[in-house]
Amino acid sequence: MRPSRVVVVFSFVVMILSIAVTSSTVLAAAFSRNEVHIDWSSLRITTDPGVSISLTNNFDNLNWAIRASIYNVIPGWQDAIAQSYFEATGGGSAYGIASTNASGMHLFTAAETHGPGDMFSYAMAYRGAEFRVSGTGTVGISIDYHFISDSAVTPGSPTDHASGITWADLFMGGNYTEALHGSGTLSMNAFYSDGDTDIIRIGSYADSTAATLGPLPTPEPPTLILLGAGLAGVSAFRKKFTRRIH
Numbered sequence: 654m655r656p657s658r659v660v661v662v663f664s665f666v667v668m669i670l671s672i673a674v675t676s677s678t679v680l681a682a683a684f685s686r687n688e689v690h691i692d693w694s695s696l697r698i699t700t701d702p703g704v705s706i707s708l709t710n711n712f713d714n715l716n717w718a719i720r721a722s723i724y725n726v727i728p729g730w731q732d733a734i735a736q737s738y739f740e741a742t743g744g745g746s747a748y749g750i751a752s753t754n755a756s757g758m759h760l761f762t763a764a765e766t767h768g769p770g771d772m773f774s775y776a777m778a779y780r781g782a783e784f785r786v787s788g789t790g791t792v793g794i795s796i797d798y799h800f801i802s803d804s805a806v807t808p809g810s811p812t813d814h815a816s817g818i819t820w821a822d823l824f825m826g827g828n829y830t831e832a833l834h835g836s837g838t839l840s841m842n843a844f845y846s847d848g849d850t851d852i853i854r855i856g857s858y859a860d861s862t863a864a865t866l867g868p869l870p871t872p873e874p875p876t877l878i879l880l881g882a883g884l885a886g887v888s889a890f891r892k893k894f895t896r897r898i899h
Contacts, residue, residue, distance in 0.1 A: 682766050682813070683766045683806070683807045683815040683863040683864060684763075684764070684765045684805070684806045684815055685804065685805040685815040685816060685817040685861035685862055686762070686804050686861060687803055687804075687818070687859040687860065688759075688760065688761045688800070688801040688802040688859065689760050689799070689800050689819045689820075689821055689857045689859055690760075690801060691758045691778075691796060691798050691799075691855060691856075692757045692796065692797045693727075693756055693758070693796070694756060695795075696795075697794070697795045698792070698793070699793040699794075700790065700791070700792050701788075701790030701791045702790070703789075704786065704787065704788035704789065704790035704791070704792065704845070705786075705788060706784040706786050706787070707784060707785050708729035708782045708783070709783045709784060709850065726753055726780075729782055730781065732758075732779070733779045733780075733781075734751040734752070734753055734758075734776075734777065734778040735751060735776070735777050735778075736750055736751040736776045736777075744770060745764070745766035745767050745770050745863065746763075746764070746765055746772065747763065747764040747765070747863070748774050749761070749762040749763075749774040749775050749776035749859070749861075751777060752778070753778050753780060758779075758855075758856070760776040760778060760819075760857055760858070761776065761859070762776050762817070762859045762860055762861040763861050764815075764862055764863035765863050766863045766864060766865040768865060769865050769866070770864070771862075771863075771864040772861075772863045772864070773861070773862050773863075774861050775858070775859065775861075776858070777856065777857065777859070778856060778857055779855065779856030780854075780856065781824075781852055781853060781854040783850060783851070783852050784850065784852075785848070785850050786845040786848065786849045786851070787847060787848075788847055790844070790845070791842050791844050791845075792825075792842070792843055793841070794823065794840065794841055794853060795838050795840035795841075796838065796839055796840075797836070797837070797838050798821040798832055798836065798837060798838070798839060798857070799836040800819055800821075800832075800833075800834055800835055800836065803819055805817050805861075812865055812866045813863075813865050813866075814862070814863070814864045814865075815862065815864075817860060817862065818858070819833065819857070820833050820858055820859075822839070822854075822855075822856055822857070823839040823840070823841055823854070824853070824854040825841050825851060825852070825853050825854070826841070826844075826845075826851060828843070829841075829854075839855070
């Protein structure tokens with residue numbers, strides 16, 4: 654390869670590298686996304702021989718921590734869902750979605766920044782019922798969950814931060830169990846005497862946070878030097894090629 658061609662190839666490579674570095678710096682953004690689903694069709698309630706439970710529909714005893722919206726999607730059960738988002742300053746977006754239906758409960762939250770600011774979103778959904786026990790023995794309950802997305806991404810800039818939390822939980826008999834990642838089954842057993850009453854609560858929560866604490870970084874001097882070197886090389890070759898023509 655001729656020296657002049659080497660100069661041109663090198664110059665273009667340098668320019669491409671400088672543009673790539675500049676683009677990745679200027680377009681920096683923090684992003685967080687979290688999504689979870691609880692499959693109601695997988696619900697299983699088991700009892701020892703001679704033991705049965707009946708839903709009492711006494712919703713007032715559920716004592717929901719948050720009563721943003723109350724629905725009775727499935728007879729004998731009560732749904733409590735809440736959704737919200739908060740955007741402080743700067744460029745970006747944040748939103749949370751919570752839904753409950755006959756197939757289950759689904760949450761989705763996301764937050765993203767494109768400049769200085771602090772974005773936050775959350776969503777939660779719970780379904781519960783009070784029940785009465787006939788007979789003495791153990792009652793068991795299980796349900797499947799699936800975390801669809803659990804991600805927090807930053808471009809590596811010290812001014813960016815992204816985080817998120819998701820969980821699914823099951824409460825019964827004064828105890829609870831929870832899951833934080835992946836897919837699986839929540840399950841619990843409790844012992845009851847004849848005539849006891851208790852509450853089953855199944856739910857999930859998700860939130861997303863994204864923050865850019867300062868202005869997005871501008872191209873650094875080394876980047877500008879790379880770009881200048883590439884332009885200088887192309888310019889020198891252009892002058893030499895022009896002289897040959899004339």
